[in-house]
Amino acid sequence: MISVCNAQILRALGRNILCVRVNLERFILVFIFLFVIWAPTIAAETQGRTGVNCDINHSSCTRYLSSCKVTLDIEPKPVKAMKDLTFTVRLTGEKPSSAPYIDLGMPGMNMGPNRVRLKVTGEGLYQGIGVIVKCPSGRRTWRATVTVPDLGTTEFIFDVIY
Amino acid sequence: MSSTSPLWLILLVTGFTVGFGHCIGMCGPIVVSLSLNLKGERVFLSQLLYNGGRVTTYTILGGLMGLTGSFTIVASNIASLQKIVIIFAGIIIIILAFSMIGWIPLGRIFSDDYNPKGIVARGFKRLSGHRSPFAYYPLGLLLGLLPCGPVYTALIASAAAGTQSTHPVQGVLNGAALMLLFGIGTVPALLIVGKLAGLGWLKSRKIIYQIGAVLMVLVGIYFIIKGLRY
Numbered sequence: 593m594i595s596v597c598n599a600q601i602l603r604a605l606g607r608n609i610l611c612v613r614v615n616l617e618r619f620i621l622v623f624i625f626l627f628v629i630w631a632p633t634i635a636a637e638t639q640g641r642t643g644v645n646c647d648i649n650h651s652s653c654t655r656y657l658s659s660c661k662v663t664l665d666i667e668p669k670p671v672k673a674m675k676d677l678t679f680t681v682r683l684t685g686e687k688p689s690s691a692p693y694i695d696l697g698m699p700g701m702n703m704g705p706n707r708v709r710l711k712v713t714g715e716g717l718y719q720g721i722g723v724i725v726k727c728p729s730g731r732r733t734w735r736a737t738v739t740v741p742d743l744g745t746t747e748f749i750f751d752v753i754y
Numbered sequence: 755m756s757s758t759s760p761l762w763l764i765l766l767v768t769g770f771t772v773g774f775g776h777c778i779g780m781c782g783p784i785v786v787s788l789s790l791n792l793k794g795e796r797v798f799l800s801q802l803l804y805n806g807g808r809v810t811t812y813t814i815l816g817g818l819m820g821l822t823g824s825f826t827i828v829a830s831n832i833a834s835l836q837k838i839v840i841i842f843a844g845i846i847i848i849i850l851a852f853s854m855i856g857w858i859p860l861g862r863i864f865s866d867d868y869n870p871k872g873i874v875a876r877g878f879k880r881l882s883g884h885r886s887p888f889a890y891y892p893l894g895l896l897l898g899l900l901p902c903g904p905v906y907t908a909l910i911a912s913a914a915a916g917t918q919s920t921h922p923v924q925g926v927l928n929g930a931a932l933m934l935l936f937g938i939g940t941v942p943a944l945l946i947v948g949k950l951a952g953l954g955w956l957k958s959r960k961i962i963y964q965i966g967a968v969l970m971v972l973v974g975i976y977f978i979i980k981g982l983r984y
Contacts, residue, residue, distance in 0.1 A: 674833070674906075676826050702775050704768045704907035723825050725906035728780065728840075728984065 643699055644733060648750040652680075655738075655746040659686040662738055664694075664748050672753045673726040679708050681738055683716045688741045691718050695737040698727060699749060724752050761915065765908055765932050769939020772904040777940045778947055780902050781808075783973040784843055785944050788890065789951035790966045791850040800887035801948035807894020809937030812905065813930045815898075819909050820916035820929020828913075829906070832899065837984045839899045844977030846893070851970035854963055901984065908936040 646653035652665035661684040666677050681692050694708040708722030724734055736748045788804060789797050818828050852858040912929035919925035 674826060674829055676824075698903070702772050702904070704772055704904040705764060706907045706910060723906075723910055725903050725910070726901065727903045728901045728980065729903075730983070 643749045644751060646748040646750040648748070649753070652682075653748050653750070655748065657685075657740060657744045657746055660688075660740060660743050661685055662692075662740065662746050664736060664738060666736075670753045671724070671750070673724045673732075676721055676723060679710065679720050679722050679736070681710055681718045683718070683740065686743060687716065688743055690741045692738055692740045694720070694722065695739065696722060696724055697735050697737065698731060699733060699735050701727070701729075701731070703727070726754050730754070761911060762932060762935050765911060765936040766939045768904065768908065769936040770942065771939075773940035773943030776902070776904050778943055780900065781897075781944055782947050783970075783977075784847060784897060785948040786951040786966075787847045787850050787970045787973065788893075789948045790963065790970065791854050792887075796887045797949060798945070800890045801945055803887055804890040804894040804897075804948075805937075805941045805944055807891040807896075808898035809894075809934065809941065811895050811898025812908075812933040812937035815909060816912040816933025816936075817926045817930035819912035819933075820919065820925040820927070821922055823913055823916035823919075823925060825906070825910045825913040829909070836899055836901045837981055839896060840901070840981030840984055841978050842981075843897055843900060844974040844979075844981060846974075847970050847977060848974035851967040851974065854970070855967045905936075908933060 645655075646664070648664070648666050649670040652663050654661060654663045656662070663682040663684070665680045665682075667680070668675075668677075671677060679694055681694070683692065691710050691712055693710055696706040696708065697703050703725070706722070706725070708720045710718035710720040713719045732751045732754060734750060734752055736750070737745055738748065739745045785801065785804070788800065792800055815828065815832075819825060822828055849858060912932045915928040915932055916925035919928055
């Protein structure tokens with residue numbers, strides 16, 4: 593009789609231990625799940641200003657392609673998000689086959705396609721209107737990738753004002 | 755219409771890809787909260803209705819962008835409303851958390867025993883019913899206004915489509931269609947997250963609901979702080 597009771601107690605204990613273990617596993621599962629959900633947001637908010645190569649709020653910025661100097665300017669200054677902005681690209685050196693264009697994005701985050709189409713306004717001078725959107729994560733670092741047809745692309749990474 | 759056709763495909767694909775990244779980060783906590791609160795009942799239909807509401811809002815905003823042809827005009831007009839929506843989302847998540855563990859007796863208040871008089875009160879009861887999936891459509895409509903970078907970018911494309919249209923009606927249709935496709939693209943990711951978070955696949959969920967409630971409160975507070983700082 594005693595051995596039967598002991599066996600029942602042991603079985604019950606075993607079930608409880610198993611139950612606790614299963615619940616713990618589920619807790620870990622849910623925690624990981626929620627963490628995965630939040631990981632992009634957390635990563636976005638903790639990412640610093642790494643890679644900034646342009647002080648666009650104070651002056652224009654220049655980068656070099658193999659046979660061409662590319663100068664980017666954005667007006668009005670300081671450069672604010674959610675406002676209509678005038679993007680100006682000045683090319684010095686070899687001339688492209690067609691007008692350059694600018695793709696706006698955020699380093700390390702897919703913000704969708706946001707292309708600023710430029711029109712020629714003078715000798716080697718191109719302008720277009722675009723908008724840098726506000727990221728709710730609070731990140732302010734943006735990237736403007738200038739593509740000069742046939743000559744290549746160059747990136748300007750800068751901070752904007754929210 | 756044909757001039758925007760490639761853009762339609764681009765926005766559909768963009769919606770799909772940002773859905774699995776950006777949208778899960780922003781809307782994921784809300785979707786998880788909604789699913790947890792449903793406790794495994796009618797999760798798919800509720801999530802479908804929530805996403806339907808969200809996509810409807812995107813479509814309306816797209817139509818407005820197409821009509822005005824200006825992203826900044828519409829965006830500046832809804833900016834203050836968006837701040838309120840972020841805070842509201844945080845409050846909703848906290849209420850759902852407390853309701854889930856029984857601290858706020860939403861289920862009791864809106865149970866069958868409670869029979870309010872008047873159309874508004876009856877309608878509110880129907881929408882707020884603990885097990886009513888129909889409450890999730892208006893919730894989606896409202897939370898579709900949550901600020902989101904990729905949504906803004908898609909709206910810029912809608913505004914651009916509006917400027918290229920020859921007639922205002924065509925602008926509205928183009929803008930709305932682009933945002934509709936973008937919104938549809940974002941749905942699969944959030945449906946999957948919502949379905950998984952519904953925990954219908956688990957047998958014993960009590961502890962998880964309690965832990966989930968704590969996490970939801972933290973998420974709610976995070977949203978409120980973010981809304982105040984936005």
